[in-house]
Amino acid sequence: MTDLPHIPNLNSLVELGRRDGVDIRPTLLRVMTDLYVQTPTHTPEEERHFTELALRLIELVDPATRAVVADRIAGYPTAPAAVRQRLLRDQIVLGPPADDVRPTAGNTPSGGGAAAELSELFFAATAEERRLILLNLPYAPLLPTQAIPAAAAREATARLETAALGHDTQAFVRELERSLRVSHRQARRIVEDASGEPIVVAAVALGMPEPVLQRILLCLNPAVSRSVQRVYDLAVLQEEIEPEAALRLLAIWQTSNRPEPAAKAPAPVAARAPAAAPVPRRAEVRERAVPPARPVIKWEEHAKARRTDNA
Numbered sequence: 001m002t003d004l005p006h007i008p009n010l011n012s013l014v015e016l017g018r019r020d021g022v023d024i025r026p027t028l029l030r031v032m033t034d035l036y037v038q039t040p041t042h043t044p045e046e047e048r049h050f051t052e053l054a055l056r057l058i059e060l061v062d063p064a065t066r067a068v069v070a071d072r073i074a075g076y077p078t079a080p081a082a083v084r085q086r087l088l089r090d091q092i093v094l095g096p097p098a099d100d101v102r103p104t105a106g107n108t109p110s111g112g113g114a115a116a117e118l119s120e121l122f123f124a125a126t127a128e129e130r131r132l133i134l135l136n137l138p139y140a141p142l143l144p145t146q147a148i149p150a151a152a153a154r155e156a157t158a159r160l161e162t163a164a165l166g167h168d169t170q171a172f173v174r175e176l177e178r179s180l181r182v183s184h185r186q187a188r189r190i191v192e193d194a195s196g197e198p199i200v201v202a203a204v205a206l207g208m209p210e211p212v213l214q215r216i217l218l219c220l221n222p223a224v225s226r227s228v229q230r231v232y233d234l235a236v237l238q239e240e241i242e243p244e245a246a247l248r249l250l251a252i253w254q255t256s257n258r259p260e261p262a263a264k265a266p267a268p269v270a271a272r273a274p275a276a277a278p279v280p281r282r283a284e285v286r287e288r289a290v291p292p293a294r295p296v297i298k299w300e301e302h303a304k305a306r307r308t309d310n311a
Contacts, residue, residue, distance in 0.1 A: 121133075122252075160175050180206075194223035
C-alpha cells in the first residue's frame with residue numbers, strides 16, 4: 001500500500017507510535033489531516049489510503065486530538081464519509097429516535113431521553129461547535145423527520161415573516177410550534193436563543209428564502225439583531241446547512257418534546273393569572289402599533305469584510 005504524497009513512511013511512523021514511552025500518534029493524525037485538506041482533490045488511491053490510516057489512528061488517540069481533527073474535516077467538503085462518520089460519534093454519541101417516531105407536542109416516545117440530551121448538547125454548544133454539528137449531521141446515524149410539504153412551508157413562512165415584522169413574538173412561537181410540530185417550550189427556546197442558529201435550522205427545514213430569514217433575524221430577537229455581522233454570518237450558515245441536516249435536528253427536537261414546566265399548570269391561586277395578564281398584552285399592543293418597514297442590509301460590505309478576513 002502506497003503512502004500519501006508528502007507524508008513519507010507513514011506506516012513506519014504508526015509502528016513507532018506504538019513503542020513504550022513514545023506516542024506520536026496524535027501528532028501524526030493532526031499532521032496527516034492538515035496535509036490532506038490542503039489539497040482540494042485526491043485520487044481514489046489517496047482517499048483510500050488516508051481513510052484507512054485515519055480510521056486506525058482515530059481509535060488510538062485521545063478525545064482532544066479527535067476534536068481537533070473533526071474541526072479540520074468539517075471545513076473540507078470532500079472528506080471521506082467514513083472518517084466523518086467516525087469523528088461524528090464523538091460529537092453526537094447517541095442513537096436515532098426509537099422506531100422513527102414522529103411525536104407531537106403531547107407525546108414523548110421512549111427515545112425522548114436520548115434526544116433531549118442531544119438537543120441540550122446542541123443548545124449548550126458555542127456558535128462554532130453548532131456549525132460543526134450541523135455540517136456533520138448528514139453523516140450521523142439519525143433518522144430525519146418527514147420533509148414539510150412545500151405548500152404548508154410557504155404558508156408558514158409567510159405567517160412567520162408577518163409575525164416577526166410586527167414584533168409579535170407570541171404569534172411567531174405559536175407558528176413555529178404548529179409548523180415544525182415541536183413543543184411550545186421548544187419553539188420558544190428556538191426563538192429566544194441568543195446565538196441564532198436554531199432559527200436558521202427552522203428556516204432551512206421550511207425552505208425559507210434567504211431575504212425572508214434575514215428580515216426575521218433583524219426583527220425578531222434583539223440578541224441577534226443588534227449585530228449586523230452576526231445576521232450576515234447566520235445568512236451564510238443557511239447556505240451551508242443541507243436540508244437533510246435540518247430535518248435530522250428537527251427530528252431530535254420533535255422527539256425531545258417535554259411536558260410543559262410546572263409553572264404552565266393552573267396556578268393554585270386563580271387570581272394571579274388575570275392580574276398579571278394585562279401587562280404583557282399592553283406591551284404587545286405598543287410593539288405592534290407601528291409595524292416597522294422591512295429592513296435592508298448592505299450585504300456587500302460584510303461579504304467584502306469576510307473575504308478579507310479569510311484571505
